[in-house]
Amino acid sequence: MSEKKENEDLHYDTYLRLDSFLECQIPQSLKLGGQLVHDEHLFITTHQAFELWFKQILVEIDSVREMFHHEFEVVESKMLYIVRRLGRVAAIFKLIIEQFHILETMTPIDYMDFRYYLKPASGFQSLQFRCLENKLGVVEDLRRYKDAYKDEFIDEKSKTILAESINSPSLADLVEKWLENIPVLNDHGFDILQSYKNAFLKWTKDTILDPAMNERDAKRKEKMMTEYNKQADIIDVMFEDVDKKTEHRRMSSKALTGALMISLYREEPRFNQPFQMLTLLKEVDSLMAKWRDTHVSMVHRMIGQKPGVGYCSSGYLYLRSTCSDNYAIFPDLINMPTYLMPRVYYPQLPETLKQKLAFAHNSQT
Numbered sequence: 001m002s003e004k005k006e007n008e009d010l011h012y013d014t015y016l017r018l019d020s021f022l023e024c025q026i027p028q029s030l031k032l033g034g035q036l037v038h039d040e041h042l043f044i045t046t047h048q049a050f051e052l053w054f055k056q057i058l059v060e061i062d063s064v065r066e067m068f069h070h071e072f073e074v075v076e077s078k079m080l081y082i083v084r085r086l087g088r089v090a091a092i093f094k095l096i097i098e099q100f101h102i103l104e105t106m107t108p109i110d111y112m113d114f115r116y117y118l119k120p121a122s123g124f125q126s127l128q129f130r131c132l133e134n135k136l137g138v139v140e141d142l143r144r145y146k147d148a149y150k151d152e153f154i155d156e157k158s159k160t161i162l163a164e165s166i167n168s169p170s171l172a173d174l175v176e177k178w179l180e181n182i183p184v185l186n187d188h189g190f191d192i193l194q195s196y197k198n199a200f201l202k203w204t205k206d207t208i209l210d211p212a213m214n215e216r217d218a219k220r221k222e223k224m225m226t227e228y229n230k231q232a233d234i235i236d237v238m239f240e241d242v243d244k245k246t247e248h249r250r251m252s253s254k255a256l257t258g259a260l261m262i263s264l265y266r267e268e269p270r271f272n273q274p275f276q277m278l279t280l281l282k283e284v285d286s287l288m289a290k291w292r293d294t295h296v297s298m299v300h301r302m303i304g305q306k307p308g309v310g311y312c313s314s315g316y317l318y319l320r321s322t323c324s325d326n327y328a329i330f331p332d333l334i335n336m337p338t339y340l341m342p343r344v345y346y347p348q349l350p351e352t353l354k355q356k357l358a359f360a361h362n363s364q365t
Ligand code: HEM
Pocket: 046, 047, 050, 051, 103, 111, 122, 123, 124, 125, 126, 129, 295, 298, 299, 302, 303, 307, 308, 309, 310, 311, 312, 313, 314, 315, 316, 318, 319, 322
């Protein structure tokens, strides 16, 4: 009865809590300086819009992480949702990157008029941004200011939320574990990795070594031989396990082999959705990098090389350093084209394996 009454009373404003939501833009220039600086409203609105979208991205990433916490086949049966939600995350990133243009309608001098009222607040203290980095899989040891960023969160609630984001498995961890468990790996007497290495060496022989043998120009021949030896090393090194996560290598050899298998045989029905998932993971990673790049370019034009008002960092130079591979989430997946080759060289899948990949397993049906 009371529930019905509540629904009847529901109004657009109350459902969206607009009364409180639209009261949250409080310019510091008015509060501290006594005079409103017009562009401060835009500055606040833009940041709040970003934070709201960060929240939505976190909702999507948390739900995807939750789905990955299950057995291989269960995750496989949820792949459609994983793909759709990652697609949504990519769409949000594209939108928020565009949002920077609106803030850029403010000139550096307009910004100077209220910047010092913001002291000592900084985007460096954005808890949601840190959670996003951690939940996607930014590696703690590869961060700059890896301790200082945590010190910005003083109250117990923020500390707990941040610690949870650091200590729970990231999306990158979960994807790695899933890829390691692809049931068809080394199945049916087919060793994909060894077969792929052999095929890759045959391809480099056909396209680099054999032409080098017929090359008359000694200098060119030498360069081709160097390239041939380099390619042979690449394929060995790429699939060695790493002891420590680096800017270029994070995944285990087994997981990387799983990703390679999905990429090569993506036309097999059971690999269709996983292939889309891998594509979206790379896209989200690239979009996060693009966010950083767009932000730092705007910061450079807005404040030059001044430090942030909170003295959290050196400002531009620090932000530029975060646009590096150290902050990448899936460098192994992004690097994969380094050792791809034309389809005609792909090892043939045994017929029994093809059959296994023909039927999408769905534990719920
Ligand atoms: C006039 C516009 C802006 C300026 C001048 C600016 C400046 C800066 C500076 C100097 C830093 C480095 C940390 C520090 O020393 O304070 C920083 C970090 C950051 N800013 Fe901005 N920012 C602007 C707009 C934005 C917007 C719209 C957002 C959206 C939420 C944002 C989010 C962040 C985040 C998340 C960081 C931390 C990045 C990291 O540590 O990798 N900033 N910003």
